């Protein structure tokens with residue numbers, strides 16, 4: 001035994017002089033301290049970072065022990081070089097540690113509003129509720145600026161305010177839903193439109209009004225400034241163009257019949273006159289006064305409330321080449337841009353963090369390898385994890401893993417383009433994550449050989465259409481992606497526009513293997529948008545709002561994406577090894593009708609379709625050909641033959657079970673086997689993982705089953 005231990009230590013310490021060093025950091029410490037013992041902590045993470053390069057510490061395994069409290073970063077914590085041994089910033093003894101990009105404001109600096117010019121603008125019901133903070137009196141003078149957001153904008157937020165970890169939102173009208181554009185007198189590419197509301201009489205004194213809308217398509221949102229409001233004509237002039245122009249809207253939440261008549265709806269934001277409910281705020285940049293109706297239980301503020309404003313841009317940034325760096329067990333919050341960002345880094349572990357209240361992605365590391373993001377709880381950000389890495393040309397996997405995370409409400413200010421997880425490159429893995437409540441898509445896959453497995457994905461695409469819980473799109477060469485053993489449900493359509501799907505293979509995306517997943521109550525469970533060589537098998541497709549699957553031949557019908565598809569194909573060495581060996585059907589694409597939906601296979605799935613006997617709905621004519629879509633041996637099930645669908649128990653019974661046994665189709669994966677395997681976030685917020693049990697014991701098969 002002793003001998004074994006000695007041998008292991010010998011392997012770990014080949015040179016004999018690497019040791020373990022602890023550096024202590026406390027908000028109550030002093031940067032004049034050594035930091036080397038718990039009673040002499042330094043005060044700042046940046047001082048600890050500098051100490052990493054000092055003699056006696058450099059070259060060792062280091063734990064930077066963050067002691068309880070609020071560690072406010074005064075500027076981005078910036079790492080510039082690799083470490084030869086692992087360096088870990090972690091919560092000391094699982095204490096409650098917050099690393100913030102802002103500062104806490106004492107509740108007693110908030111006062112009731114007395115200025116009559118402000119009171120007159122506020123709605124009467126808010127006048128006694130709204131509190132005022134003069135930011136310069138709290139030492140805050142950098143308010144940031146309102147800037148474009150939505151639709152893939154990599155944004156830097158303006159100053160925001162969070163109370164007890166909950167974000168406030170800019171005061172808006174309407175509070176829920178949208179107003180339609182009623183006319184667009186200057187045409188699609190103009191900035192002028194009218195609306196049908198007399199609410200605008202309230203807006204005449206607004207200093208910096210903005211608008212947010214899905215102006216033309218229900219899959220493209222823009223936040224944009226307003227340059228003029230004409231309350232006589234009920235007409236707004238925008239300060240800038242929107243991405244796709246303007247159109248008349250037909251949005252009616254009670255009635256989505258104008259399904260294809262998408263876009264053309266908006267709301268106004270950043271309006272003092274609309275500050276009419278708890279959780280709304282407005283910042284007057286000319287006076288430095290911030291007005292807020294606190295979203296606390298009492299509706300007001302007391303000294304026990306933690307009020308934080310965001311001040312710095314990125315919280316943590318990593319220069320090219322940084323490696324051997326770990327972050328563990330604390331809350332990272334209140335930065336105006338990303339949580340942890342960098343490019344060309346490797347061997348980075350981000351574990352058990354809570355990442356929240358940011359202006360951009362929680363973690364965004366591009367062109368990086370061997371990065372692990374695990375057991376984190378990421379929410380109220382604008383994007384969860386964006387990881388790109390690996391080498392597509394050689395099909396070398398990145399070694400990047402995103403696992404056991406809880407990622408929810410990850411599109412906070414603007415929705416489209418802020419995904420729970422975005423992958424590009426080769427061989428990234430997402431497994432055992434729980435992702436839910438997305439305004440637009442949950443996972444976006446690009447590149448090759450990504451694996452998405454054992455995830456629980458639901459309630460995505462909530463505020464948009466033409467969307468999927470998981471999306472991949474417009475690339476014939478993005479082969480080798482696998483989506484398996486996931487539960488995907490409740491991705492439905494709440495807005496006008498094209499359909500939403502559990503999995504969306506958009507614009508001829510090809511070569512995906514979708515197997516062993518359980519889908520239920522999605523608008524469509526999966527579509528194939530005219531792509532090639534996709535295989536869909538061994539899945540449960542239960543009770544879609546429309547059809548289980550929807551397929552088309554968009555590359556035959558129109559060739560609008562032809563240029564991009566060919567560019568992306570020719571950028572890859574698809575005719576030579578290793579590509580030609582790995583993806584033989586891609587190697588011969590040029591001589592096999594590239595734009596046609598060749599080689600898709602849909603078999604050995606179990607489905608229940610209340611609309612009829614077919615598993616597939618064809619969009620377009622002439623598609624029912626086996627060389628396009630080879631559809632066979634799918635079992636059309638009676639819903640009573642699953643164990644207990646409403647309790648997420650899709651075990652096969654009766655004739656499904658008989659068929660499955662005959663065809664060697666395995667039982668579906670148990671819901672308790674998907675999602676995180678360990679509690680997420682820092683110790684102080686961890687809760688037990690959900691466990692599902694079905695209580696229903698269905699009647700025996702004989703006699704009780706129809707058909």
Ligand SMILES: *[C@@H]1O[C@H](CO)[C@@H](O)[C@H](O)[C@H]1NC(C)=O
Pocket residue numbers: 146147148225239240
């Ligand atoms: C509006 O557009 C102008 C260019 O026309 C640009 O300089 C400016 O940054 C834009 N403003 C915002 C808030 O996007």
Ligand SMILES: *[C@@H]1O[C@H](CO)[C@@H](O)[C@H](O)[C@H]1NC(C)=O
Pocket residue numbers: 152364366386387388417418419422444
């Ligand atoms: C993810 O990061 C890469 C690299 O910075 C960027 O090109 C890409 O647009 C980002 N993805 C999203 C969805 O923002």
Ligand SMILES: *[C@@H]1O[C@H](CO)[C@@H](O)[C@H](O)[C@H]1NC(C)=O
Pocket residue numbers: 346347369370399
């Ligand atoms: C990633 O880790 C693997 C296995 O440990 C190693 O072979 C590879 O070189 C690493 N890649 C990088 C870029 O560090």
Ligand SMILES: *[C@@H]1O[C@H](CO)[C@@H](O)[C@H](O)[C@H]1NC(C)=O
Pocket residue numbers: 175176177409411437438439462463
């Ligand atoms: C969808 O938008 C509404 C506002 O219209 C917002 O309250 C809600 O949080 C959004 N949903 C998600 C999942 O972000």
Ligand SMILES: *[C@@H]1O[C@H](CO)[C@@H](O)[C@H](O)[C@H]1NC(C)=O
Pocket residue numbers: 559562563566595
């Ligand atoms: C698509 O692009 C290719 C290559 O540029 C061209 O040869 C082909 O004619 C195009 N197909 C259509 C339908 O436009």
Ligand SMILES: *[C@@H]1O[C@H](CO)[C@@H](O)[C@H](O)[C@H]1NC(C)=O
Pocket residue numbers: 614624
């Ligand atoms: C597809 O074509 C076959 C053969 O013509 C026919 O039997 C089948 O009903 C068609 N299926 C659909 C979904 O139209």
